[in-house]
Amino acid sequence: QVQLVESGGGLAQPGGSLGLSCAASGSIFSIDVMGWYRQAPGKQRDLVANITKGGATNYVEAVKGRFTISRDNAKNAVYLQMNSLKPEDTAVYYCNAVGEVVGGIGMYYDSWGQGTQVTVSS
Numbered sequence: 001q002v003q004l005v006e007s008g009g010g011l012a013q014p015g016g017s018l019g020l021s022c023a024a025s026g027s028i029f030s031i032d033v034m035g036w037y038r039q040a041p042g043k044q045r046d047l048v049a050n051i052t053k054g055g056a057t058n059y060v061e062a063v064k065g066r067f068t069i070s071r072d073n074a075k076n077a078v079y080l081q082m083n084s085l086k087p088e089d090t091a092v093y094y095c096n097a098v099g100e101v102v103g104g105i106g107m108y109y110d111s112w113g114q115g116t117q118v119t120v121s122s
Contacts, residue, residue, distance in 0.1 A: 002026040002111040004095045009116030016120070017083045022095030022113055024076040031099040032108075034071050034078035038091035038118075045094065049080065053099075062088070085120045093118050 008020040024031060035050025049059045049069040057069055068081045078095060095113035100106070 002028055002097065002099075002101070002109045004097055004111050004113035006093075006095050006113040006116045009093060009118050011119050011121070012085050013122055014086060014120055016085050017081070018085065018118060019082065020080040020093055020095075020116060020118075022078045022097075024097050024111070027102040028076060029100040029102045029104075031073070031076060031097050033096075033098045035096045036069065036078070036080045037094045037096055038089075039094070039115075040091040043091075048093070050096075051078065082118070085118075087120050087122075089118060090120050091118060092116065 002024055003026050004022055004024050006022045012018050031053060033050050033052055036048040037045050038048050039045040047060055048063055049067055051057045051069045051071050066084045071078045092115040094115045098110050101109050
């Protein structure tokens, strides 16, 4: 049983910045990948960025050069720094974690946060 708690959403003007945080807790043996997804009104949920336990990162083309994902393995946390925000970034952002459950070798979990609203508007 793994739970994710998010914080940091809110309002920003175009060109502004916001930072999102997510902390995982529960029966965690390992967290192989942590990431952020977003879902705009009327659209599907898409990957924004993710990061492996070794620190390898991946970003959707639309946010490259503007967003930075990082993680603190000791704290089971992931962070998304969003700079140079655009109205197109407006969406509900969701934290995701995939890894192995304590006590179940080879048994993996796939957990999601509750979502946090990010609105970019002048």
